[in-house]
Amino acid sequence: MGTVPGQAIFTDVPVVPPKRVGLMRKVYRSRADYLYVLPAIVVMLIVIAYPVYYTIELSFFKTPASLQLKDKVFIGLDNYAYLLQLPAFWKVTVQTLIWTVSSTLFAFVLGLGCALALHREFVGRGILRALLLIPWVVSAVAASYVWKWLYHSDFGAIGALAVQLGLTSEPINFVDNVQTALPSLIVVNIWKEFSFAMIMLMAGLQTVPDQLLRAAQVDGANAWQRFWHVTFPHLSGVSMVTVLLLTVQNFNSFIIPFIMTGGGPVGSTHIWITHIYEFAFQRQQWGRGSAYAVLLFLIMVLLGYFYVRALTRGDSSRAGS
Numbered sequence: 001m002g003t004v005p006g007q008a009i010f011t012d013v014p015v016v017p018p019k020r021v022g023l024m025r026k027v028y029r030s031r032a033d034y035l036y037v038l039p040a041i042v043v044m045l046i047v048i049a050y051p052v053y054y055t056i057e058l059s060f061f062k063t064p065a066s067l068q069l070k071d072k073v074f075i076g077l078d079n080y081a082y083l084l085q086l087p088a089f090w091k092v093t094v095q096t097l098i099w100t101v102s103s104t105l106f107a108f109v110l111g112l113g114c115a116l117a118l119h120r121e122f123v124g125r126g127i128l129r130a131l132l133l134i135p136w137v138v139s140a141v142a143a144s145y146v147w148k149w150l151y152h153s154d155f156g157a158i159g160a161l162a163v164q165l166g167l168t169s170e171p172i173n174f175v176d177n178v179q180t181a182l183p184s185l186i187v188v189n190i191w192k193e194f195s196f197a198m199i200m201l202m203a204g205l206q207t208v209p210d211q212l213l214r215a216a217q218v219d220g221a222n223a224w225q226r227f228w229h230v231t232f233p234h235l236s237g238v239s240m241v242t243v244l245l246l247t248v249q250n251f252n253s254f255i256i257p258f259i260m261t262g263g264g265p266v267g268s269t270h271i272w273i274t275h276i277y278e279f280a281f282q283r284q285q286w287g288r289g290s291a292y293a294v295l296l297f298l299i300m301v302l303l304g305y306f307y308v309r310a311l312t313r314g315d316s317s318r319a320g321s
Contacts, residue, residue, distance in 0.1 A: 052297065059291035063284075072287065079291035088267065088275075095182060096271040099257075100250040103189040107246055108239070110190065111197025116227075118198070119205045136195035144259035147188045151175050151260075175261050178268045185269055189256055193249065197242050204238035205231070240310040248303050251296070272296050 027034065034041075059079055061072035083089045118129050135143070150158050151174035159171030174184040208231050216226045232239075254273045257263065263270040263278060270278070273296065280289030 055290045055293050058287055059294050061287045063286040079288045082288060083291055083295070091267070092270045092272060092275045095269070096251070098182065099186060099271050100247060102186050103193065103250045104243060104246040106190045107193040108197045108243055110194040112201050114194065114198040115201035115205060118202060132198060133195050135192050140192065140255040141259060143188070143192055144256050148175070148260045151184055176265055178265055181261055181265060181269045185257055185260060188260070189250065189253060192256070193246060197246065200238055200242040201235060204235045208234045237310070237313065241307070244303060244307045244310060248300065248307070251299065
């Protein structure tokens with residue numbers, strides 16, 4: 001039986017799927033590549049993997065200050081139960097949430113405002129951009145000591161200026177007051193971090209198409225409508241990454257609270273990481289401090305998961321299209 005020219009010929013020959021290659025075989029085939037990164041892998045195992053493993057192991061042991069670590073006693077989950085029943089733990093947890101959410105939110109909003117302002121062309125934009133980057137490039141240790149001096153209740157510059165301007169009759173007690181200590185530290189943290197948000201969002205603003213903004217303006221959209229319906233949707237990806245990075249940074253922010261107040265007064269500025277330091281290195285309760293650190297580590301893993309999802313969301317959407 002003949003075939004019509006151009007007609008496809010169908011056969012019953014089965015299509016053999018490609019043979020799947022096992023993981024170990026893939027590693028073996030790429031063994032030369034792994035040799036190049038082997039030193040880095042070894043360093044990561046020593047510096048990161050082993051301390052994480054040892055911290056998790058130590059969290060199941062009782063380590064009184066009078067004993068050496070070699071004399072630790074296995075107690076299972078008692079360290080975790082102790083922390084979850086400790087009123088100070090929940091107080092510090094609330095303070096940590098206030099610290100993290102407030103610092104992240106206000107640093108992001110302030111950084112967004114500065115990014116929008118610097119996105120426009122005006123005389124002196126480069127100088128202003130360099131000045132606004134100073135908080136980010138300044139060492140956290142140096143910034144903490146400078147702000148500690150500015151906040152000083154006796155000879156601090158902020159309190160003296162408030163008295164000279166007639167705002168108060170006496171210098172303000174910022175970091176030595178239970179009510180004002182944590183908000184004062186949050187202000188310092190926002191000042192330190194908003195530059196990072198500004199840089200990230202300025203990079204995101206470069207991706208907003210000018211044609212869409214002009215088209216929206218022609219259609220009668222005002223400045224707020226153009227921002228909300230055109231600019232901000234294009235910043236959703238970089239905004240998510242920025243917020244997650246700021247959140248991780250704030251959960252692990254140790255220098256500013258430790259140097260400026262050390263967790264005081266009366267524990268009012270303790271956050272998780274400074275409380276962990278107190279348990280481990282001041283009270284020498286290594287097991288409880290390790291259990292505390294494991295809880296923080298689990299939160300960091302969860303935030304890291306969302307961070308990776310945010311980074312790969314664009315790649316997966318492009319692959320799907």
